[in-house]
Amino acid sequence: MIKYTLNRLLAIIPVLLVVAIVIFSIIHLTPGDPATVMLGSEASPERVHELREELGLNLPLPQQFVQWLTGVIRGDLGNSVFLQKPVLDVFISHLGPTFSLAIFAQIIAIAIAIPLGVLAAVKRGTFVDQAIMSIALLGISVPSFLLGLFLILFVSVHLGLLPVAGYQPLSAGLIEHLKYLLLPAFALGFMQSAIITRMTRSSMLDTLTQNFIKTARSKGVSQAIVVYKHALRNAFVTILEVIGQTFTTLLAGAVVVEFVFNVPGIGQLIVNSIERRDFALIQGTVLLIAAGYVLINLVVDLLYGVVDPRVRLNRK
Structure with missing residues (x-):
């Protein structure tokens, strides 16, 4: 290891x-x-x-x-010309909103995707399966920023339930913090949930045809235990890989959504620095995002051995 x-x-x-x-x-x-x-x-x-x-x-x-x-x-990414601050300090100051948004969006994506993916696999070929796959196809097809605009128009403007845009830090209170993040997080998480749903269904279908599942059913094990304890646990290695990839996508791909909802995160920082031609800030921010991307993928690889003991990372 x-x-x-x-x-x-x-x-x-x-x-x-x-x-x-x-x-x-x-x-x-x-x-x-x-x-x-x-x-x-x-x-x-x-x-x-x-x-x-x-x-x-x-x-x-x-x-x-x-x-x-x-x-x-040496650890010196340079100084931002416009902000007159070290690039690393500017990046860290904008990382909080993006990280909170990505985590919240990932929680929403997992909460939607895994139950629907498992249900679609269990109900394979039925109307339920077709309906879930249609929703997943819609989630992949609709851009997150367009869904965000629809959510603003319907939820914020017409219903007045949530703020149109803006951001409140966690120090302002958890409820207030989540209130401003709910719409952008759902706009981001819905597309990722579609990807995870399709992969969960595919992985579950492969696992449900294995011999150990047939053996468990022949012994009279209940359907819930077969599906969630045996099948989902064995299928989760593949699902975990997709979750890790979607999380890195959320961190790097929240640029437009942050701009639409006026969230002062990394995405808005990149857009502003490009408009100002702030070379040092652009270079340092992109490099740090790339470093975060590969580190998250490394963590996901290491988690394989935790989820599935059969995986041996020290084996060639």
């Missing part, structure tokens, strides 16, 4: 290096002068030249990349 974990941690290094090269290249090869964008079109050429020298934009791109990468290795 320890050897496997160390090998996976070492494998993260080349992945993050590739991410760093790609994001640095995309940002610096984008047309437009960031110094001009920061100062405005009316700024004098002398002031633009001074800012370019201050930010090191006059240096060759390879030299700029080496300087930035050296700082990243």
